[in-house]
Amino acid sequence: MPLEADVLAAFPAExxxxxRLVADGLAASSAISPRxxxxxxDDPTGTQSVADLPVLTRWEVADFAWAFAHEINGRRQRAVYVLxxxxxLDPAEAAARNEEVVRNALAAAAAVPAGAGPRLRLSFVSRSDSTLRGHxxxxxxxxxxxxxxxxxxxxxxxxxxxxxxxxxxxxxxGVHYMRGTGEDAGALTPVAETEFxxxxxxxxxxxxxxxxVEEKSEGRVAADSVxxxxxxxxxASTDPQISAKAIADAIESATDSTPIVADVVSENDLRALALGLEEAERRGKKLLYRVGPPFVRARIGQEIRAELSGEEAYAGNAPSEAGGLIVVGSHVGVTTRQxxxxxxxxxxxxxxxxxxxxxxxxxxxxxxADSYLDETVDKVVEALRGSDVIVHTSRLLIRAHDAAESLRIARTVSAxxxxxxxxxxxxxxxxFVIAKGGITSSDVAAHGLEIRHAIVRGPMLPGIVSLWEPVDGPAKGxxxxxxxxxxxxxxxxxxxxxxxxxxF
Structure with a gap:
């Protein structure tokens, strides 16, 4: 495994x-037509890097209208998350859902009543896994x-x-890595060599x-065209504006959905990229984003939110005396150790x-499986009267022979x-409720807790674990x-x- 310091030695310092520099640039471009x-x-964990933004688990036009109009701290927000x-889902279902979300978002943006202000300009972000899993x-x-x-x-x-x-x-x-921890701290493992x-x-x-990109597009997009x-x-420069121009220049040739991949090692790199993308779009480039969690924070110029304390997590709501519910569905190694x-x-x-x-x-x-589930619920409710309850799926991961059957099993367990x-x-x-695992936390939010609209309050751990405040439904508060x-x-x-x- 290469050492990060050695790999970085070939490149300029961050x-x-x-x-604020990013936020000001975005504000300037949004002055006439708000963006x-x-x-x-594609799972709810993308919110872990942001704070004070609306989240939707349903995406009808009315839901977007709520999110676009909702004010937090007296102002409307630059981004809205759709879970x-x-x-x-399988590919056909995923495609249909993406299309439905985009159509409804565009319809809501176009439906600003006369005299209520300028029409919104929408940019779309396809947020997925930082270890490259997804459609x-x-x-x-x-x-x-x-x-x-x-x-x-x-x-x-x-x-x-x-x-x-x-x-x-x-x-x-251009190579995506995972940083080592513990004895491997400082080392980099190419992500294709990990369990993910x-x-x-x-x-x-x-x-x-x-x-x-070439692999996942099955050769439709050649690697050398990226x-x-x-x-x-x-x-490119210690002057962020010069670097922004260098980035915009580098993607000037992009057309017809040309893939553009970007190196990022730190938040400063993400902000530099954000400035460059803003400059490219100012020049007329139409861009779509496929990203990991922290990109949106940097793209809208949001400061890194300090982790929330327990008191802040309950702010504005009186916590009950019941125990909390910790739900664990993920099977990756770090989850089992946690x-x-x-x-x-x-x-x-x-x-x-x-x-x-x-x-x-x-x-x-x-x-x-209703009778089995009824017995399980009875155990959970009885235990909650006096303690926290950890509900987890058995740690033996049952694999199927093909991807479709694996997804079916995952859905059955999640249900x-x-x-x-x-x-x-x-x-x-x-x-309180903690849900561990991407699909698990999505299904728990939308169906288990029946959350339709929520606000991302911020991280419970620095940059990696998100706290939502449900604003409606039975889980409100x-x-x-x-x-x-x-x-x-x-x-x-x-x-x-x-x-x-x-x-505890």
């Missing part, structure tokens, strides 16, 4: 760029095609920025992003396991988790923590639980 970034988030959960290139392809069909606007370039430095995902020289590249539904073989913005361009650390440290917590083999057997034998959460909420609302399966160290789940719990 340049400090204030978030909003609509983020199609599409498409990573849990690519399908999702940006569908978004671009829908924008062209509805608005008559062709996309010149698709900007691909999976980097997530807060979680140890960086791109250098072996994903049953979204596996891949290339860490070099241009070759990844524009690579390496650190020599991102950090679960182990939590159960070892939180001796007061009750543990309820959803046995996946029993669940699938019940579905197969009787056509319904069971959702049912347990929803029935518990209707019977005995918990003090219950802090909801979205915790990706593949982020944090072994102690992170325990740390978040400790902040929210009254028994």
């Amino acid at each position: 340049v400090r760029i204030p978030a 909003v970034f609509v983020v199609l988030d 599409t959960n498409t990573r849990s 690519f290139p399908l999702e940006p392809d569908v978004i671009a095609a829908t924008v062209a069909a509805v608005a008559g606007e062709a996309t010149d370039g698709v900007v691909i920025v999976p980097a997530f430095p807060d979680a140890g995902r960086v791109t250098i020289g 590249a072996k994903d049953a539904s979204f596996g891949f073989a290339n860490s070099e992003l241009a070759r990844y 524009i690579v913005l390496d650190l020599n361009i991102i950090r 679960l182990k650390a939590l159960t070892e440290q939180h001796s007061a917590a009750r543990i309820v396991e959803i046995d996946v083999e029993k669940l699938l057997a019940a579905e197969t034998e009787t056509g319904s 069971a988790v959702v049912a347990v959460v929803n029935r518990t909420l209707k019977t005995f609302p918990p003090r 219950i802090p909801y923590t979205v915790f990706a399966g593949n982020v944090g160290d072994d102690q992170s789940l325990a740390a978040v639980t400790r902040k929210l719990s009254n028994t």
Whole structure:
């Protein structure tokens, strides 16, 4: 494994760029026609890097109208997140959902009443996994095609920025890496050599992003046609405006959805990129974005929000005396280690396991797992009366022979988790809810807690774990923590639980 310091030695040092510089540039370009970034988030963990932005789990025109008009701290926001959960869908379903979201967002933007202000300008962001799992290139392809069909606007370039430095995902020289931890601190592992590249539904073989694009497009896009913005361009000058021009110059040739991949090692690199993209768009380039979590924060010039305290998490709401509910569905290695650390440290917590083999057997034998789920809910509710409850799926990951069957099993398990959460909420609302895992946290939000509209309050850990405040539905006032399966160290789940719990 190469050392990060050695790989970076070939490139210029990073340049400090204030978030305000990006925000001011965006404000200037929005002075006449206000601009909003609509983020199609393929699981809810994309919100972990931002604060004070609206989130939708439904996407009818009326939902967008609410989000576009909603004011936080006295002003409307530059971005709105839409929880599409498409990573849990098959390609046809994912395509249909992307198209529906884009059509409705454009309809809502066009429906500003006369005299109510200028029409909104929308930019679309396809937010996906920082370890390259997801429906690519399908999702940006569908978004671009829908924008062209509805608005008559062709996309010149698709900007691909999976980097997530807060979680140890960086791109250098066009290669996407994971930073090592513990004994491997300082080392870089090409992402194709990690467990994430072996994903049953979204596996891949290339860490070099241009070759990844060629691989996932099945050769439709050649690697040598991809524009690579390496650190020599991102950090072209100590003057951010000169670097911005260098970035805009480098993508001048982009046309017909040309893929553009960008090196990012730090927040400063993301901000430099944001300035360059703003300059390119000022020149007339029409861009679409396929990105990891922190891109939107940098693109709109938002400061990095300090992690929330337990008191801030409950601000404006009176916490109940019930126990909290921690739901763990992810099976990646770091989640299993985090679960182990939590159960070892939180001796007061009750543990309820959803046995996946029993669940699938019940579905197969009787056509319904209701009786098994009823028993599980009874255990959870009884335990919540005196302690926090950890609900987790059994740690044995059941794999199928093909991607479609793997997705079917994942959906069955997720539906069971959702049912347990929803029935518990209707019977005995918990003090807080933490959901661990991308698909898990999406389904728990939209269906388990029936959240339709929420506000991202900020991170519970620096840059990697998001707290939502539901603004309607049965979960209103219950802090909801979205915790990706593949982020944090072994102690992170325990740390978040400790902040929210009254028994830990």
